Amino acid sequence: MSDIPQDITHDQYAVRLQKLQDMRAAGFDPFRANCEQTYFSADAMKLHVEGQDNIVAVKVAGRLVVIRDMGKSHFVKIFDQQGQIQLYVKKDVVGEETYVAFKKLDLGDIIGAEGTLFKTKTGEITVRVEKYTLVAKALRPLPGNWHGLADPEQIYRQRYLDLIVNPESRERLMLRSRIVASVRRTLAERQFLEVETPVLEGVAGGAAARPFVTHHNALGTDFFLRIALELRLKRLLVGGYDRVFELGRIFRNEGISRKHNPEFTMLEVYQAYSDFRGMMVLIRAIIQDICRDVLGKFELVHTASGQVINFAGEWREARYFDLINEAVGSKLSALRDTPGYREAAIVAAQKLGLDVHAGWETFEVVNEIFSKKIEPALIQPTFVTHLPKELCPLAKLNREDAGLIDVFELCIGGMEIAPAYSEQNDPFVQREMFLAQAGEDQQKMDTDFLLALEHGMPPAGGMGVGIDRLCILLTGAESIRDVILFPSLRPTGAK
RNA sequence: GGCUUCCUAGCUCAAUGGUAGAGCAGUUGACUCUUAAUCAAUUGGUUCCGGGUUCGAGUCCCGGGGGAACCA
Known part of the structure; x- marks a missing residue:
């Protein structure tokens, strides 16, 4: 033991902890205090009337993010859900004792303050503080809020810090909330019912993907986490829910990349007595409502290409095989039902510099051309229609050409945003389609779903919308991690 | 999974293989309308972890951890 006090002035945690202990010793514990928040920051500022200072009283609350100590007065800023508001704390107004305590506050502390609104000589609407309460002591320093937080790992692992100091992140993620709210509004206006279906399933169907497996102890059985919403929602069509959706x-259980997170948000919508054409109208309404109500504009600069995407009006339609023919520079589709098709498709793909795996089915070779060469170039909203039937076993076959299906893939910004089908409701054809699947991507046969179809499902249009990708597109984000509050990362011990 | 690359003070970043630094934050002081406030002084390092090479390693090599980009 030394009687010389240990120098802790360099250790911000220790300094703040000491302040907390001093306060508690003096009979005040910030963690037992609370305050009122009568207005958020921006709403409060709107209440000020030009030329009428110190009349309107407000109670605001938030985190201290700027402190400017002027000796016998302070200008500080607090930060709440709406942004920042400046507080003016003057010794003459609050009194000696309160002022001395106020000087001990640190950046990051959470306080409530009440006072009246006035405009400073530089024109900033400010609260002239009469009373304040510390309601949470920040024991850890904030990352500097001038440079912000740049370390991507810390941004994702400690998103709360990112939200405090990086305004772009905060805005982008709040925009996501507003986009999702707008989607719900558009669907509610059209009398769609929002439902919730199981996450834990015995068969993970409705898409081709590797599922996560988990175990239920009491039942002594494994469950799969759902990979799609489709088969449950269609059972509801059988049950007489004519318009349903789930946002879930x-x-x-696949790789993580700029466009993939192991858990992500899907909107699936089903409308009885509609079809894939009806879904075109619906998805346009959903996205155009977002443009009008959330973004306030119908044109967006596509971050990756620099092109301006125009969401207004009707959107382009293009047949899958027309796009393929255009990409390969020949009438490849004319060979579709001939023995030479496979060889021609392989040659065409290789000519475009694509690797063709030996085990691939022909439709997979052709689709490689689509996903590598065509889709990335579809920047403007484009409904790709008349896809080969092998790609979607749950869709209705086209009446004129049984090798095609009545579906669209909506591509925007080089990404697949929403596939939609005229849903297959013939239980015999559906069983055959499940059985006939080939290639790498196979869906599991769900016999209980087939039983439901045998009870009769109305004809319907259905659609899936990748909400994360839609948000990437509409917020100009570069990665799916930028539109997911807490993206999946490898777990690690406390840092 | 493969390849490339990154990890240094609370934050943002420096440092030919040769004494680990700056700005902000922190601490002390001045200032009753500041705007990245200003002025003066000043503290602060297990350079992600573990080995190795070397007279000497933040830097080079090997292994491990975590992140990012590209590919699969």
């Missing part, structure tokens, strides 16, 4: 998390 689905899970795919």
Whole structure:
């Protein structure tokens, strides 16, 4: 033991902890205090009337993010859900004792303050503080809020810090909330019912993807986390829910990349007595409502290409095989039902510099051309229609050409945003389609779903919308991690 | 999974293989309308972890951890 006090002035945690202990010793514990928040920051500022200072009283609350100590007065800023508001704390107004305590506050502390609104000589609407309360002591320093937080790992692992100091992140993620709210509004206006279906399933169907497996102890059985919403929602069509949707998390046990997170949010919508053409109208309404109500504009600069995407009006339609023919520079589709098709498709793909795996089915070779060469170039909203039937076993076959299906893939910004089908409701054809699946991507046969179809499902249009990708597109984000509050990372011990 | 690359003070970043630094934050002081406030002084390091090479390693090599980009 030394009687010389240990120098802790360099250790911000220790300094703040000491302040907390001093306060508690003096009979005040910030963690037992609370305050009122009568207005958020921006709402409060709107209450000020030009030329009428110190009349309107407000109670605001938030985190201290700027402190400017002027000796016998302070200008500080607090930060709440709406942004920042400046507080003016003057010794003459609050009194000696309160002022001395106020000087001990640190950046990051959470306080409540009440006072009246006035405009400073530089024109900033400010609260002239009469009383304040510390309601949470920040024991850890904030990352500097001038440079912000740049370390991507810390941004994702400690998103709360990112939200405090990086305004772009905060805005982008709040925009996501407003986009999702707008989607719900558009669907509610059209009398769609929002439902919730199981995440834990015995068969993970409705898509082709590797599922996560978990175990139920009491039942002594494994469950799969759902990889799609489709088969449950269609059972509801059988049950007489004519317009349903679910906005839910689905899970795919696959790689993590800029466009993939193992858990992500899917909107699936089903409308009885409609078809894929009806879904075109609906998805346009959903996205155009977002443009009008959330973004306030119908044109967006596509971050990756620099092109301006125009969401207004009607959107382009293009047949899958027309796009393929255009990409390969020949009439490849004319060979579709001939023995030379496979060889021609392989040659065409290789000519475009694509690797063709020996085990691939022909439709997979052709689709490689689509996903590598065509989709990335579809920047403007484009409905790709008349896809080969092998790609979607749950869709209705086209009446004129049984090798095609009545579906669209909506591509925007080089990404697949929403596939939609005229849903298959013939239980015999559906069984055959499940059985006939080939290639790498196979869906599990769900016999209980087939039983439901045998009870009769109305004809319907259905659609899936990748909400995360839609948000990437509409917020100009570069990665799916930028539109997911807490993206999946490898777990690690406390840092 | 493969390849490339990154990890240094609370934050943002420096440092030919040769004494680990700056700005902000922190601490002390001045200032009753500041705007990245200003002025003066000043503290602060297990350079992600573990080995190795070397007279000497933040830097080079090997292994491990975590992140990012590209590919699969």
